Amino acid sequence: MTVTLADVAARAQVSPATVSRVLNGNYPVAAATRERVLRAVDDLDYVLNGPASALAAATSDLVGILVNDIADPFFGIIAGAVQSEIGGPGGRAGGERLAVVCNTGGSPERELTYLTLLQRQRAAAVILTGGAIEDAEHAAALAGKLRRLAEAGTRVVLCGRPPAPETDAVALTFDNRGGGRRLTAHLLGLGHRRVGYIAGPRERSTTRHRLEGHRAALAAHGVEDDPALTVHGPYDRRSGYDATVELLRRAPELTAVVAANDTVALGACAALRDKGLRTPDDVSVAGFDDLPFSVDAVPALTTVRLPLHEAGARAGRIAMGKEEPPPGGVATVHGELMVRGSTAGPR
Amino acid sequence: MTVTLADVAARAQVSPATVSRVLNGNYPVAAATRERVLRAVDDLDYVLNGPASALAAATSDLVGILVNDIADPFFGIIAGAVQSEIGGPGGRAGGERLAVVCNTGGSPERELTYLTLLQRQRAAAVILTGGAIEDAEHAAALAGKLRRLAEAGTRVVLCGRPPAPETDAVALTFDNRGGGRRLTAHLLGLGHRRVGYIAGPRERSTTRHRLEGHRAALAAHGVEDDPALTVHGPYDRRSGYDATVELLRRAPELTAVVAANDTVALGACAALRDKGLRTPDDVSVAGFDDLPFSVDAVPALTTVRLPLHEAGARAGRIAMGKEEPPPGGVATVHGELMVRGSTAGPR
DNA sequence: CCGTAGATAGAAAGCGCTTGCTGTGACCCC
DNA sequence: GGGGTCACAGCAAGCGCTTTCTATCTACGG
Numbered sequence: 001m002t003v004t005l006a007d008v009a010a011r012a013q014v015s016p017a018t019v020s021r022v023l024n025g026n027y028p029v030a031a032a033t034r035e036r037v038l039r040a041v042d043d044l045d046y047v048l049n050g051p052a053s054a055l056a057a058a059t060s061d062l063v064g065i066l067v068n069d070i071a072d073p074f075f076g077i078i079a080g081a082v083q084s085e086i087g088g089p090g091g092r093a094g095g096e097r098l099a100v101v102c103n104t105g106g107s108p109e110r111e112l113t114y115l116t117l118l119q120r121q122r123a124a125a126v127i128l129t130g131g132a133i134e135d136a137e138h139a140a141a142l143a144g145k146l147r148r149l150a151e152a153g154t155r156v157v158l159c160g161r162p163p164a165p166e167t168d169a170v171a172l173t174f175d176n177r178g179g180g181r182r183l184t185a186h187l188l189g190l191g192h193r194r195v196g197y198i199a200g201p202r203e204r205s206t207t208r209h210r211l212e213g214h215r216a217a218l219a220a221h222g223v224e225d226d227p228a229l230t231v232h233g234p235y236d237r238r239s240g241y242d243a244t245v246e247l248l249r250r251a252p253e254l255t256a257v258v259a260a261n262d263t264v265a266l267g268a269c270a271a272l273r274d275k276g277l278r279t280p281d282d283v284s285v286a287g288f289d290d291l292p293f294s295v296d297a298v299p300a301l302t303t304v305r306l307p308l309h310e311a312g313a314r315a316g317r318i319a320m321g322k323e324e325p326p327p328g329g330v331a332t333v334h335g336e337l338m339v340r341g342s343t344a345g346p347r
Numbered sequence: 348m349t350v351t352l353a354d355v356a357a358r359a360q361v362s363p364a365t366v367s368r369v370l371n372g373n374y375p376v377a378a379a380t381r382e383r384v385l386r387a388v389d390d391l392d393y394v395l396n397g398p399a400s401a402l403a404a405a406t407s408d409l410v411g412i413l414v415n416d417i418a419d420p421f422f423g424i425i426a427g428a429v430q431s432e433i434g435g436p437g438g439r440a441g442g443e444r445l446a447v448v449c450n451t452g453g454s455p456e457r458e459l460t461y462l463t464l465l466q467r468q469r470a471a472a473v474i475l476t477g478g479a480i481e482d483a484e485h486a487a488a489l490a491g492k493l494r495r496l497a498e499a500g501t502r503v504v505l506c507g508r509p510p511a512p513e514t515d516a517v518a519l520t521f522d523n524r525g526g527g528r529r530l531t532a533h534l535l536g537l538g539h540r541r542v543g544y545i546a547g548p549r550e551r552s553t554t555r556h557r558l559e560g561h562r563a564a565l566a567a568h569g570v571e572d573d574p575a576l577t578v579h580g581p582y583d584r585r586s587g588y589d590a591t592v593e594l595l596r597r598a599p600e601l602t603a604v605v606a607a608n609d610t611v612a613l614g615a616c617a618a619l620r621d622k623g624l625r626t627p628d629d630v631s632v633a634g635f636d637d638l639p640f641s642v643d644a645v646p647a648l649t650t651v652r653l654p655l656h657e658a659g660a661r662a663g664r665i666a667m668g669k670e671e672p673p674p675g676g677v678a679t680v681h682g683e684l685m686v687r688g689s690t691a692g693p694r
Numbered sequence: 695c696c697g698t699a700g701a702t703a704g705a706a707a708g709c710g711c712t713t714g715c716t717g718t719g720a721c722c723c724c
Numbered sequence: 725g726g727g728g729t730c731a732c733a734g735c736a737a738g739c740g741c742t743t744t745c746t747a748t749c750t751a752c753g754g
Contacts (some may be wrong), residue, residue, distance in 0.1 A: 052403035052740035298645035
């Protein structure tokens with residue numbers, strides 16, 4: 001029923017081996033023969049059987065990308081950049097790879113399960129994006145998995161995530177701590193002293209690093225770090241809204257709010273608006289990531305721009321072996337403070 | 348080097364066939380034997396070889412999702428919903444499927460190439476999302492490809508796209524025309540008569556349908572459709588900005604702008620702001636899709652909400668055979684007009 | 695002219711798994 | 725107590741491709 005290599009070979013009057021070689025183009029085949037084969041392929045509408053060739057050649061053209069939330073542009077941008085580099089359609093000849101995007105939803109188990117699934121597919125490479133889950137047990141399990149993947153020849157790259165200990169996975173780490181520090185320093189520099197902080201979910205490296213940066217800035221400016229001014233929540237708009245309401249309840253006098261990311265910041269702005277407070281006149285707001293919509297917020301959001309596209313593209317190239325990994329296997333990617341309308345001096 | 352079924356069989360003192368049966372769980376195996384096998388699997392850290400089993404069983408657990416732009420939440424939401432339904436980690440036992448998200452960037456060639464790649468992988472199902480490219484030649488090529496995929500046993504579902512003629516692919520179509528009509532009718536009802544329209548890229552079904560709805564509303568209200576008030580551009584913020592500037596140049600007197608989608612609308616708002624015009628006091632703005640950030644825009648965007656998550660989930664279920672396709676293979680998904688602060692009567 | 699290197703093509707042995715068919719005891723019923 | 729049924733387990737034949745090794749054939753140099 002379905003056309004196989006043998007059918008093509010028969011029609012082109014050559015052996016299956018020759019057809020395979022024409023298709024893979026890594027062995028000399030006379031031009032005339034090649035053409036005959038190619039015509040047969042065309043006539044028969046032949047499409048290679050991926051699993052069969054993966055089995056025989058012990059390689060696959062699948063690349064896995066693990067993300068926390070595919071609906072979040074933060075990950076979408078990275079995933080898109082990776083895909084543009086792993087040579088999907090566009091990079092002719094042997095360079096056709098498929099990106100398998102796996103949505104972990106931030107769940108440790110799913111992270112592991114997807115990794116197993118990818119291992120089962122004998123993926124050519126795996127890229128883990130976003131913050132790591134900070135749990136010793138999970139970290140150990142993850143490291144084990146990554147080691148086994150690497151052993152099996154799968155290249156592992158971390159993008160926007162700290163290096164994984166006990167592993168030689170290449171890591172492109174975002175400088176969340178530095179970004180957080182500069183952001184809060186900017187606010188303190190404007191004269192704010194009571195700064196609320198809406199942190200991301202606990203046990204997440206991104207959350208911790210950004211928060212540490214914030215605290216470092218407070219310390220550097222001699223401002224007391226009031227625990228009541230920090231609230232944790234998921235990385236979504238709702239969380240920003242609720243946390244802001246809570247923060248306002250706890251400390252009506254605060255003059256600025258730093259959010260875990262831009263989406264959360266948008267929720268914070270909405271809450272302030274609903275409470276009749278103006279941004280930045282009454283309360284300044286700052287985000288993180290500089291997603292595309294942030295510049296269009298009103299007022300435009302002060303935030304830390306992370307070069308998501310560049311980082312994703314680089315991760316993709318490294319995963320494909322098209323670019324040398326950074327020395328030591330770790331590179332830090334810095335963010336840039338974008339001061340915009342949502343922050344100003346306190347009233 | 349790598350552990351195979353045979354190794355597990357040897358350790359469990361059974362035949363490879365038995366191990367396979369335990370792993371696939373579709374054939375009676377005595378509890379004691381099963382347990383022995385499972386222990387061996389565990390001891391050896393055995394992971395099934397996907398390509399090998401796909402070859403032998405002639406099935407695969409890959410599901411392809413074609414999107415125009417993975418960084419656009421419109422597609423991200425759909426992709427996430429699909430993935431949640433195709434039984435990735437969570438749905439135990441045989442239900443572990445991997446979603447291959449393919450970024451076509453709106454290019455017809457890439458659409459076709461990705462389909463071939465997916466066919467090569469013998470994907471279990473393929474879901475095409477977003478508007479179709481309206482080009483006879485491409486449509487024919489696409490229909491042929493889809494037919495061949497279907498023949499090979501791959502289930503094909505269209506989500507947010509009109510039915511593909513000459514094909515029996517199931518289609519979940521968005522009522523873009525109706526949504527567009529209601530949106531413009533809303534504006535006309537408020538008293539607007541000079542309404543600018545920022546359309547999406549040409550040759551896209553989505554663009555055409557929304558525009559047709561817009562025109563239908565104009566006609567219904569007896570308002571002349573001035574061609575100068577329609578500008579085409581890509582579905583991004585930049586396009587909205589530029590188009591608005593152009594629209595303002597051509598018709599400084601316009602009192603409302605309808606954008607192809609929310610992202611474009613945000614760009615339009617920015618342009619108006621930069622021109623010193625206020626929304627909705629001077630110019631009303633409306634979008635389409637109701638993406639998560641739209642409610643947080645200032646003023647909140649009037650738009651048409653499309654049930655992206657629901658549609659994606661349903662497409663996923665149909666692709667998995669978990670839900671009956673709609674009668675006739677086609678279902679229309681309606682949008683809901685969300686009237687918010689960005690639209691008001693003309694000054 | 696013959697021996698030999700170089701360029702192609704083919705034969706065949708897998709790659710690791712699934713599954714139809716074939717045993718083989720154990721069990722049950724009359 | 726014998727034959728028929730079950731419930732399991734194993735054998736072995738592929739699945740469709742890649743690739744090593746070998747066979748040809750051509751072209752040259754001496």
